[in-house]
Amino acid sequence: MIIMQAHKLRKEYRQAKSKLEVLKGIDFQVNIGEVVAVVGPSGAGKSTLLHILGGLDEPTGGKVLLDGEDLYRIRDVERARLRNEKIGFIFQFYHLLPEFSALENVMLPALVKGDIKRSRSASGPSSLLAQIGLKNRIRTNPASCPAGNNSA
C-alpha cells in the first residue's frame, strides 16, 4: 500500500537575475514498510526533495500525497498536524533544542500534540533513547550526548 507519492515535483530557487532548477519533474512512490534512500552528489537536491516531501517547503510545481492527503493543498495548520503525527525527522544538523534534555527533546512531538500519556509511556521516548544506547544520558542536554555538538 502506498504511503507517499510525488507527482511531477518541481522546485526552482529564484535569485535577483538567475533561476536555479533543482527538481525537474520528479515522480515516485513509497509503500508502507519500504525503506528508500535518496542518493546523489552534494548539491543534487536531496535536502530540497526531503524538505518538500516532509511538508516543510512548498514545491514550485507538482504535488505530494501523504497517506492520500495533498500536502500543499491543505492549510498550514493541517500540514503541521500531519508533520506532527505522520513524519519523523532526523536532520543533518540535528536541530535539537539545547535548553531541553535529551528526553525532553524526544518527548516534544507528543507534547506538542497534547498527548501527555504517550510522552511518558514506558514504550515511548525513554525506551527509544535506551534503544540507541542513550539510557544514561536522558537527563543531559543534547550538547553532552555523543556527537551532539553538531560538529560530526
Ligand SMILES: Nc1ncnc2c1ncn2[C@@H]1O[C@H](COP(=O)(O)OP(=O)(O)O)[C@@H](O)[C@H]1O
Ligand atoms: N534556499 C535556497 N536558495 C537558493 N538556492 C538553494 C537553496 N537551497 C538549496 N539551494 C541550492 O539548490 C541546490 C540543491 O541543494 P540541496 O537540496 O541542499 O542539495 P543536497 O542536499 O543534495 O546537497 C544547490 O545548488 C543549492 O545551492
Ligand SMILES: [Mg+2]
Ligand atoms: Mg543536503
